[in-house]
Amino acid sequence: MRRVPPRTWLPRAACAAALLTALTGCGLFPGDDGKAAGPALSEPVGVTAQAGSATSVHVMWNRPVSTTDVTGYVVYRGAARVQELPAERHMVDVTGLRAESRYVFTVRARGKDGALGPASRRVTVTTPAAVAADGTAPSRPAGVRGHVDGARAVSLSWRKAADDRGVVSYDVYQGATRIHSVGGARTRALLTGLRPGTAYTFSVRARDAADNVSPASEPVRLTTARGKDDGPGTAPDDFRATTRRADGAYFLELAWTPPETGGEVPAYQVFLDGRQATTVMWGQGAPSGTARYSFYIGAEAGVRHRVKIRGQLPDGTWGAFSPERTVTTGR
Template sequence: MQRPPTLTALAVLAALTALTACGAGDDKDTEAPTTPSDVTAQAGSATSVHVMWQQATDNEAVTGYEVFQKGKKVKTLPAGKSMVDINQLSPETAYSFTVRARDAAGNLSKPSPEIAVTTPAPTPDDEKPPTSPVKLRGKLDGNAVELSWGGATDNTGVTSYDIYQEDSRIHSVPGTGTTARVTGLRPGTVYTFTVRARDAAENSSADSNAVDLTTPAAAGEGPSTAPTGLRATARKGNIDLTWTPPKSDEPIESHELYLNGKLATTIVWGALPADGKAAYTLTVSDPPGTRYSIKLRAKLPDGKWGDFSAQRTVVVR
């Protein structure tokens, strides 16, 4: 018959349990993330402000960001975000914002320095958009790009310029600026940038010209496998496409065509395109004025899909 544990045995067990709990506590993450840097706040309209920052780092991982207006939390964002629009503000009013990073253990970074911004006066009758920015240019600098453009004009004044990578706004600068630096680019990737001007009534211009840039491949990786020279011309009911397939020692016989970010069709030739050029006509049925974003990628001889081409945007007639 088994005897019950003695008082001494129970004491030892309690001590071991306490030591185990203490050791588990030693593993708890108590290190806070770094403070988000380069925080900017730009009035996008009379009632909105666009806040941006450079992402923070953490010994484990940053899981999100919190944006504060005068000590009051106004936005919570996931780790992948580094910008946000704060809406429903008052016209002609001074605001200040700070940003803090958060990790999985709940540790918060120190708040960034306060950034002040004043919303402009409302322009309720303004329905005229600015002109498009012109002569957009881009220059790669490692994993970053320096963009510059010619300024737009507006009947009430340009309040900001929005930088787009494909169809996603990734950065904004004040209406007095005509340059931007975009960081965090991936190696061996094709990027397509455009810029739009915006006024205080939230009217946005049409896109500037597009700039395509391909970042250098990472060490040990081969050249880009993206199709190049994509051109898209819209006409009634159709979009005519031409491009150059990626270089390969074996024939490239098919491409996937993406429309507005979704696979639209797979193009397969019975015979290979002559002179290294490819052409295809896409039939569309949406009404005139519909905007399409188009890109494609090739099926490589090893059976894998290659890199995406630069994106082109057209409006059907």
């Protein structure tokens, strides 16, 4: 029987992005200030961009996973530098944009030596249509509820706010500080990266295309669980695994629904028989509906395998594992 060498497939854009990140992180590409990027400084994680109005975009990110000291961040729109921020800032409103226009944002961290690290993943956003003069803010979001999802996450939900021109986004506040934004079509947000056993107070405000902001919703007070539980709400849903035979070999066919995080899930780790087998990276255009992935697992029939996956959350951390499935080649 002809043996087929192990193969895995990643989308072409994801491979290119991964290669670019690797080269930049190794100092082969200099920073735009002429200094080589430090090899130990990794890219910011959990980067998201949400249109806040017809002329503004709210960009958010989390610090790099590397232990290198970070002194600041640089936010780019395409190739243009638009904001430089201190290390304690992890979000910014980019204003002065055009309505009904597509923009791509990335973020780079600056190390204590002044060098810029590699660029984050690219995030794409399209601003909504401009509106005529509008001085009326949306109504206050009502029916805000929340529940704790383990030690590091909480989930919030609310009813749609009313606005004469339409709600573009919802801003989530922790106390008086805005910490998250989701699109106007969403009425749910998963907040991750919280501290175990800690009390939090959250509220929600609606924003329209003219940048009018509603009054804050009633506050929701939640206390995260103690311990290290990731929370089942961060796990991929409806996870399925089957095998198929092709070209004299067996392939594992996976399908699942992304967890509802309030943003894209750009990557998944696949664990086979207790060990990480591969990382599936979509980069731009991560699926919001059913996701599918296939990879080679061997040429022998009757082999039993265990498989499970977990997704990368918007804050860059890894969520909870899906249920583990068992498959046997040739059945």
